[in-house]
Amino acid sequence: MTTIESIEERGYTNSYLADQHADQLARLRTLERVFDPLSQAAFDWLDLPRKPAILDLGAGAGSLAGWLSKQYPGATVTATDIDTRFLLDIPGIQVVTHNARTDDFPAASFDVVHARALLCHLSEREHILARAVRWVRPGGWLVIEDVSLQPSLNTANPLFRKVAQAGITLLEQSIGSDMLWAETLPGRLSAQGLSNVGHRTFEGRIGDNSPADTFWAATTAQAGPALLKLGLVTQDDLDAMINLRADPAFSDAALTFVSAWGQVL
Ligand SMILES: C[S@@+](CC[C@H](N)C(=O)[O-])C[C@H]1O[C@@H](n2cnc3c(N)ncnc32)[C@H](O)[C@@H]1O
Known part of the structure; x- marks a missing residue:
């Protein structure tokens, strides 16, 4: 079977999801429009000091980091990414190129470490989770948010499932x-020794605008x-999917x- 590894190096930066893509x-x-309200609601659950130090890991285009800097006046908001091109013009945040x-980061650097739609894409996710716990100060929070595509595999529609x-x-x-790992997040945060673990799950649909x-x-x-290049679908499948939606x-x-969160005590 042809695998993409034989065509190019595996990893986010070389993938069709990477930032150099014209439509990225x-x-x-579009991702921020769906998930920002949910992430903002997750921060409501956290008990934070007046001027918290917040890390947004893999911050992407930075709307959440920008919101955090406004939401917590006096906070230090650090936004990292391997590719920071979309973060450079956001006022009130510190931008760091970071893989x-x-x-x-030094141990106990932040009151909150947040990562959204990042760890599901990194094969070392469990190891990164453990390192991110160390970056949190005692009393601070780790907030991990990710997407699961499990519901799409449960569909009765054969084209959508394909x-x-x-x-x-x-x-x-x-x-x-x-x-599929997002749904295991609360258990993973507990397994990392975090306390006061909480979570919320949102279901997103297609075909409803x-x-x-x-x-x-x-x-x-x-x-x-x-x-198409890997032969996973045909052009007819993609066209039919547009019509189905x-x-x-x-x-x-x-x-x-x-959205899952837990506290370092
Ligand atoms: C799906 S986007 C999510 C962006 C942002 N967290 C959000 O939810 O709006 C994933 C982001 O992770 C970044 N990324 C991928 N691999 C990374 C790594 N090893 N270290 C840091 N960031 C990474 C990508 O450049 C991209 O900006």
Whole structure:
């Protein structure tokens, strides 16, 4: 079987999801529109000092980091990414080029370490989780949020299931992503020794013109050429999927978004 490893090096930076893609900023904005309200609600659960030090790991296009700097006046908000091109013009944040796989922070540097839609894509996710716990000060919080595509595999619609399975396979092969691990997050935070673990799960649908639907469509469109190159779907499948999404009779659960948090005591 042809795997993407034989075509190019595996990993986020070489993948169809990386920042050099022409439509990447627009795609990240669709992601932010779905998930920012949910992430903001997760921060409401945290008991924070007046001027917290907050790390947003793999901050992407930075809308959440920008919101955090406004939400917590006097806070130090550090936004990191391997590619910081979309973070440079956001007022009130410190931007650091940082690879979560290999780069460290001193122990007990932050009151909150947050990562959204990052660890599911990094094969060393469990190791990074353990390192991120060490970056949190006593009394501080680790907040991990990720997307699971499990609902799309449960669909009764064969075309949607085929396209969804193809997307999951592509993410696994080209990046090393695990698009099902999000639902295990609360247990993983407890296993890291965190206290006061809490979580919320949101279901995103397609075919209903919701922000989740727009994000799903933007990501599938960006994946299209790679899906075709690997023979995971045909052009007819992709065209039929566009028509299915536009069919007023069709709507289905596509993803869950899990926000999980725990405290270092
Ligand atoms: C799906 S985007 C999510 C962005 C942002 N967290 C959000 O939710 O809006 C994943 C981000 O992780 C970054 N990334 C990928 N691998 C990384 C790594 N090893 N270290 C730090 N950031 C990484 C990508 O550049 C991208 O900006």
